[in-house]
Amino acid sequence: MPDERMRTEQLHPPSDPSLDPLVQEPQRWTDRILNWAAGLPWWAIILAVIAIFVLYSMLSSVAYRRVIRSLTDDPQVSTDDLFDVVQIVGEPTMIIGRYTDETRDSVETVIAELLDTVIDSEEVTRTGFIEEETPATLTIQSDEGAFTIPKGRVTEMDPPDAMVGSDVTITYIDRVTVTGVLTDRNDKTMTVRTVNEETVTFAKDRILSQDIQTIACDRDADPNCEDREVIVIQRQGEIISGRLNTLSQTNMSLELDDESTREIRRSDVDYFNVPTLTIAVNVDMAEAAVGEGDEVRLGFAKETDITDALVELETLDEVPVPLRYADGDARVVLVPYPDIVAALEAADAGEIDAVVYLDDSLDRLAVADWVDANPGANVMLPTPPRECERNCDVTVKLVDDEVTGTVIKETDDEITLRTVDAVYIILDRDKIVDDRRMEPGVCALNNLRGCDSGIFLTLRVTFMAYGLALIIGLFFGLMRVSSNPILYAISTLYVEVIRGIPLLVILLYAGFVVSPRIRDTFGLELTDEWEAIIGLAFGYGAFIAEIFRAGIQSISRGQMEAARSLGMSYPQSMRYVILPQAVRVVLPPLGNDFIAMLKDSALISVLALPDLLQLGRLYVSRTFRAFEGYNTVAILYLGMTLLLSLLVRIIERRARLPR
Amino acid sequence: MNEPIIQIHNVHKRFHTLRGTVHALNDISLDVMPGEVVVIVGPSGSGKSTMLRCINRLETIDGGSIVVDNIPLTNARNINKVRTEVGMVFQSFNLFPDRTALGNVVLAQRVVRKRRRSDAATKAQNLLAKVGIPEKADAYPAQLSGGQQQRVAIARALAMDPKIMLFDEPTSALDPEMIKEVLDVMLDLAKEGMTMVVVSHEMGFARAAADRAVFMDEGRIVEEDIPDVLFSNPSHDRTKLFLSKIL
Ligand SMILES: Nc1ncnc2c1ncn2[C@@H]1O[C@H](COP(=O)(O)OP(=O)(O)OP(=O)(O)O)[C@@H](O)[C@H]1O
Numbered sequence: 001m002p003d004e005r006m007r008t009e010q011l012h013p014p015s016d017p018s019l020d021p022l023v024q025e026p027q028r029w030t031d032r033i034l035n036w037a038a039g040l041p042w043w044a045i046i047l048a049v050i051a052i053f054v055l056y057s058m059l060s061s062v063a064y065r066r067v068i069r070s071l072t073d074d075p076q077v078s079t080d081d082l083f084d085v086v087q088i089v090g091e092p093t094m095i096i097g098r099y100t101d102e103t104r105d106s107v108e109t110v111i112a113e114l115l116d117t118v119i120d121s122e123e124v125t126r127t128g129f130i131e132e133e134t135p136a137t138l139t140i141q142s143d144e145g146a147f148t149i150p151k152g153r154v155t156e157m158d159p160p161d162a163m164v165g166s167d168v169t170i171t172y173i174d175r176v177t178v179t180g181v182l183t184d185r186n187d188k189t190m191t192v193r194t195v196n197e198e199t200v201t202f203a204k205d206r207i208l209s210q211d212i213q214t215i216a217c218d219r220d221a222d223p224n225c226e227d228r229e230v231i232v233i234q235r236q237g238e239i240i241s242g243r244l245n246t247l248s249q250t251n252m253s254l255e256l257d258d259e260s261t262r263e264i265r266r267s268d269v270d271y272f273n274v275p276t277l278t279i280a281v282n283v284d285m286a287e288a289a290v291g292e293g294d295e296v297r298l299g300f301a302k303e304t305d306i307t308d309a310l311v312e313l314e315t316l317d318e319v320p321v322p323l324r325y326a327d328g329d330a331r332v333v334l335v336p337y338p339d340i341v342a343a344l345e346a347a348d349a350g351e352i353d354a355v356v357y358l359d360d361s362l363d364r365l366a367v368a369d370w371v372d373a374n375p376g377a378n379v380m381l382p383t384p385p386r387e388c389e390r391n392c393d394v395t396v397k398l399v400d401d402e403v404t405g406t407v408i409k410e411t412d413d414e415i416t417l418r419t420v421d422a423v424y425i426i427l428d429r430d431k432i433v434d435d436r437r438m439e440p441g442v443c444a445l446n447n448l449r450g451c452d453s454g455i456f457l458t459l460r461v462t463f464m465a466y467g468l469a470l471i472i473g474l475f476f477g478l479m480r481v482s483s484n485p486i487l488y489a490i491s492t493l494y495v496e497v498i499r500g501i502p503l504l505v506i507l508l509y510a511g512f513v514v515s516p517r518i519r520d521t522f523g524l525e526l527t528d529e530w531e532a533i534i535g536l537a538f539g540y541g542a543f544i545a546e547i548f549r550a551g552i553q554s555i556s557r558g559q560m561e562a563a564r565s566l567g568m569s570y571p572q573s574m575r576y577v578i579l580p581q582a583v584r585v586v587l588p589p590l591g592n593d594f595i596a597m598l599k600d601s602a603l604i605s606v607l608a609l610p611d612l613l614q615l616g617r618l619y620v621s622r623t624f625r626a627f628e629g630y631n632t633v634a635i636l637y638l639g640m641t642l643l644l645s646l647l648v649r650i651i652e653r654r655a656r657l658p659r
Numbered sequence: 660m661n662e663p664i665i666q667i668h669n670v671h672k673r674f675h676t677l678r679g680t681v682h683a684l685n686d687i688s689l690d691v692m693p694g695e696v697v698v699i700v701g702p703s704g705s706g707k708s709t710m711l712r713c714i715n716r717l718e719t720i721d722g723g724s725i726v727v728d729n730i731p732l733t734n735a736r737n738i739n740k741v742r743t744e745v746g747m748v749f750q751s752f753n754l755f756p757d758r759t760a761l762g763n764v765v766l767a768q769r770v771v772r773k774r775r776r777s778d779a780a781t782k783a784q785n786l787l788a789k790v791g792i793p794e795k796a797d798a799y800p801a802q803l804s805g806g807q808q809q810r811v812a813i814a815r816a817l818a819m820d821p822k823i824m825l826f827d828e829p830t831s832a833l834d835p836e837m838i839k840e841v842l843d844v845m846l847d848l849a850k851e852g853m854t855m856v857v858v859s860h861e862m863g864f865a866r867a868a869a870d871r872a873v874f875m876d877e878g879r880i881v882e883e884d885i886p887d888v889l890f891s892n893p894s895h896d897r898t899k900l901f902l903s904k905i906l
């Protein structure tokens with residue numbers, strides 16, 4: 001042996017580094033960067049860059065920007081609408097104080113009303129005897145036990161002068177419900193906005209008069225408070241023009257120029273002008289027959305648009321005789337008059353046979369008014385004035401009103417008032433006794449919880465379903481390699497059955513068969529999202545089980561024997577020896593399945609979930625922009641799958657063993 | 660000495676395959692005393708591996724009884740207890756490829772013996788030093804030579820403080836230069852008084868370390884004796900034939 005070592009040393013003498021070809025050129029930093037770059041998954045990076053470029057050019061086009069916004073749940077940059085909450089607080093005094101503070105002025109009355117609905121206290125009545133009294137509390141002993149009640153919460157006590165030892169019936173505030181929007185949260189407190197700030201913006205030329213009022217502060221409630229100044233503005237009712245959609249006894253609906261519709265209550269309307277057609281006929285001519293070649297003379301006021309009026313006239317069913325000129329091919333002579341009164345007087349005199357009047361101004365009933373005012377005239381109205389009921393231009397003036405608030409912005413022609421201040425309530429987290437409801441608020445970068453449709457839903461469902469599918473797959477995969485025939489049979493049945501059914505059918509099963517059964521049997525209400533997650537997870541679990549089975553079986557038997565011979569149990573050997581190796585083997589197929597599931601998640605739209613595809617389809621059906629709509633859907637899916645395959649690559653590389 | 664630490668009595672083992680039944684162990688009886696080193700030789704397929712694997716119940720037996728350190732190998736509950744007392748070294752090393760040499764030696768200490776991480780690591784480092792490769796603690800099996808891997812495997816088995824070590828042809832997958840480094844480790848172990856059952860055709864090792872040599876053929880123990888006698892002067896023809904082939 002020593003000889004051998006000698007020989008090796010002669011073959012490789014301790015060398016001068018400069019002579020050794022490997023050490024001769026020390027690795028420079030450029031080489032290192034090149035080596036590192038050569039190892040990156042370049043194809044994915046190039047595709048991702050292209051995807052980003054395409055996305056960018058799409059984002060800079062208005063049409064695409066609109067699609068993308070609707071596919072991504074219209075995210076805001078930042079919001080303070082973190083959660084919609086209902087909290088039950090055990091310590092009501094603070095809120096009570098706030099409540100009484102806000103009940104004096106008309107503006108504050110609104111707040112008070114709102115507060116009434118958002119802060120709701122629960123009163124409890126107990127009967128017993130007073131066991132102990134301290135300056136701050138009363139302890140009563142009742143049938144249900146002893147209660148210590150802060151005196152500040154007592155609302156009623158009977159008798160009012162009860163003393164220690166005497167019987168008493170006492171009513172006090174037990175808990176308070178706060179409903180609102182969570183805007184901030186830290187370890188100690190939660191800030192809930194119970195009343196939203198409200199602002200109005202309107203044109204300054206609507207201001208009729210304005211007045212400054214001072215609201216005195218209630219120093220009894222809060223010694224530090226300051227008087228507030230508010231501005232009270234009398235303003236003219238808004239004038240709205242548009243096309244009339246519907247007109248009913250109570251409501252009207254207008255289509256405005258920007259294609260939006262506006263519902264207006266008739267009670268808010270001061271007046272409105274719709275085109276109204278009125279026909280007045282000379283009494284003598286009303287019964288006359290009109291024959292071929294006869295002349296019919298129609299008078300009109302100069303300001304009447306006679307073409308429109310004649311078109312309207314055609315739509316009338318019951319046209320009085322002289323106007324049925326078309327029947328006998330009568331010749332129509334149109335005679336303009338300077339104003340409507342002149343025309344009516346001409347009709348009275350028999351110079352013309354009839355007057356046609358179409359007007360949408362305040363004077364639109366002028367003909368009827370004149371006929372009313374001149375009962376002796378030789379003119380009659382064969383049909384009442386006819387208001388247009390739909391599809392005509394209309395102008396509505398709303399009633400004048402009054403706004404009170406503080407000015408927060410004023411430009412040359414517009415003014416913005418804050419009419420209602422936001423009301424914040426700070427809750428001590430220790431005092432919260434029940435989180436009745438916490439629902440994610442507005443979708444924004446600082447509140448991704450609130451993003452729950454489109455691409456976010458797709459991603460969330462995919463990640464959750466995949467996680468669940470991994471668990472299911474691992475479970476059934478282990479059963480597939482188990483020596484227990486029953487477990488083996490169960491898992492084989494599962495794999496074969498699920499693999500043989502289309503994923504779409506499995507999803508429909510989860511949504512419409514399994515979920516109602518679960519509700520009926522366990523009373524557990526699954527959301528659509530969970531139905532989708534469960535469907536996808538069970539559908540993919542079968543494939544993942546097979547992947548795990550193959551992975552476990554690819555590990556040589558010697559590994560299990562070595563582990564067992566060291567005294568590890570079967571589960572321990574699986575957990576510490578076989579699975580870590582098997583997982584490395586199955587990472588690539590698992591990654592493939594992940595990407596496949598992301599794409600197959602498009603099927604969940606059959607469960608009426610607003611995922612990426614569903615929103616895309618809705619967009620297309622709304623706007624008929626199929627090209628932009630589906631382009632965007634495809635690009636977003638592609639971008640996500642590319643990023644995921646990059647991620648999978650990175651994970652695979654990190655899991656690789658040194659060789 | 661007192662009682663045998665391994666008592667094998669009339670053991671039968673059959674393998675049922677599609678092509679018929681193989682009677683791998685046919686009425687085997689063998690006692691091993693504490694501290695004894697027994698070398699088993701025999702032609703391929705004679706049941707040597709099967710017998711070793713029966714001792715720590717990697718195979719179940721069809722008849723007879725095996726008692727290891729007074730624990731009968733009858734039900735599954737005893738089995739992990741026996742296995743922690745019996746270390747096994749395989750022909751193909753069977754190191755865990757996803758753990759370093761140190762990790763291989765640490766794992767079972769942590770999982771089975773519930774030792775603290777630092778204690779297990781210290782013990783593992785000492786054992787790696789004992790088998791002569793302290794500097795390879797952080798290498799992965801794929802980065803080690805066959806001889807080094809086998810020595811890690813020995814350290815891994817020793818980490819459980821076994822009373823008995825089973826070696827199944829530990830050197831037959833190795834190049835000649837590496838065989839010696841593994842046999843040296845085994846020789847040291849034998850000198851320390853470890854009870855060892857070794858399947859090996861390394862005559863030099865057998866003569867130097869073994870107290871007894873056993874010749875098996877066709878599932879039976881044909882003869883046993885001290886190595887010098889068995890190898891140079893066997894009494895059965897089959898043994899002679901076999902020895903003439905391998906020497
Ligand atoms: N799992 C098994 N299934 C079926 N037959 C087996 C199994 N294991 C071993 N055998 C058979 O049992 C007999 C004994 O095998 P064993 O491995 O014990 O022989 P061996 O003496 O170790 O041989 P070698 O020197 O080649 O390792 C052989 O005929 C073999 O084919």
Ligand SMILES: [Mg+2]
Pocket residue numbers: 707708709827828
């Ligand atoms: Mg063998």
